[in-house]
Amino acid sequence: DSGVTQTPKHLITATGQRVTLRCSPRSGDLSVYWYQQSLDQGLQFLIQYYNGEERAKGNILERFSAQQFPDLHSELNLSSLELGDSALYFCASSGVTSPGNTIYFGEGSWLTVV
Amino acid sequence: AQSVAQPEDQVNVAEGNPLTVKCTYSVSGNPYLFWYVQYPNRGLQFLLKYITGDNLVKGSYGFEAEFNKSQTSFHLKKPSALVSDSALYFCAVRDKGGADGLTFGKGTHLIIQP
Numbered sequence: 001d002s003g004v005t006q007t008p009k010h011l012i013t014a015t016g017q018r019v020t021l022r023c024s025p026r027s028g029d030l031s032v033y034w035y036q037q038s039l040d041q042g043l044q045f046l047i048q049y050y051n052g053e054e055r056a057k058g059n060i061l062e063r064f065s066a067q068q069f070p071d072l073h074s075e076l077n078l079s080s081l082e083l084g085d086s087a088l089y090f091c092a093s094s095g096v097t098s099p100g101n102t103i104y105f106g107e108g109s110w111l112t113v114v
Numbered sequence: 115a116q117s118v119a120q121p122e123d124q125v126n127v128a129e130g131n132p133l134t135v136k137c138t139y140s141v142s143g144n145p146y147l148f149w150y151v152q153y154p155n156r157g158l159q160f161l162l163k164y165i166t167g168d169n170l171v172k173g174s175y176g177f178e179a180e181f182n183k184s185q186t187s188f189h190l191k192k193p194s195a196l197v198s199d200s201a202l203y204f205c206a207v208r209d210k211g212g213a214d215g216l217t218f219g220k221g222t223h224l225i226i227q228p
Contacts, residue, residue: 002157033215043204043218056215090157092215099146099208100165103216105158 003027004106006091012112018079021109025072025093031055032074033094033103034066038087049074081113116141116209120219127195128227135190135222137205146208147188148216149179153201161203164188175199195226 003026013019025032034046036059045058049068060066063081068074078085092105117140127133139145146165150158162173169181179190188205202223206216 002159004157035215042220045215045217048215058215092158100163102148102160102163104160105150107157 002104002106004091004093004104006089006106006109008109009107010110010112012114013081015081015083015113017081017113018077019081019111021076021078021089021091021111023074023076023091023093023106025074025091026104029093029095029104030072031094031096031101031103032068032072033092034060034074034076035090035092035105036087037090037108041087043090046076078111083113086111086113116145116207116217118205118207118217118219120203120205120222122222123220124223124225126225126227129197130194133192133195133199133224133226135203135205135224137188137190137219138186139188139205139207140186141207141209143209145186145188147179147181148206148208149173149177149188149190150204150206150218151201152204152221158204161190197226197228200224200226 005024007022030051033048036044046060048056052068066076088108090108092103094101094103119138148163149161164171164181172178202221204221205219
């Protein structure tokens with residue numbers, strides 16, 4: 001168990017809908033990362049937050065947004081969903097943003113868009 | 115920009131034999147290198163990392179990796195494979211700036227045959 005908790009584990013929704021994925025980082029970790037894993041794109045970095053502030057952006061679509069709350073949990077909001085958004089979404093966390101810090105991943109949230 | 119290449123989609127090894135999963139990287143400065151493993155329907159589990167120092171890094175479950183700066187490689191190795199090692203393995207890199215989380219390779223399926 002990495003200590004990173006993600007909910008829900010599985011989610012099925014229709015095209016055009018909006019969903020929210022939730023993440024609780026490991027105790028004491030200030031950085032939260034979101035990744036998308038799909039068969040065709042592999043593991044793609046979406047966005048990083050550090051202590052409530054956006055720190056880095058990767059290949060995140062404009063339809064997607066995220067935030068990190070004062071209690072350090074994070075949410076990834078996916079809107080106007082398309083079939084191609086079906087993927088496994090990972091949250092990960094680490095301590096201070098030193099490049100040598102290990103990033104620990106949650107079990108992921110499986111999103112199926114039908 | 116940093117990148118990682120895992121040249122083999124799949125590696126097949128007989129149980130008890132040594133295994134190697136290959137990884138090469140490209141970064142602008144000194145690299146920080148990581149290996150993760152993903153079991154079916156599970157999250158990414160951290161195996162080991164190279165930050166600096168000894169080129170041979172030891173990690174979880176008997177795995178080790180050898181950093182080779184001249185060949186820009188970080189191959190994952192294990193002296194004697196177990197059937198339970200069968201999984202998807204990811205190599206990842208982070209440069210000294212570290213602002214963008216990890217950049218992952220496409221992953222290598224490791225299949226250990228009894």
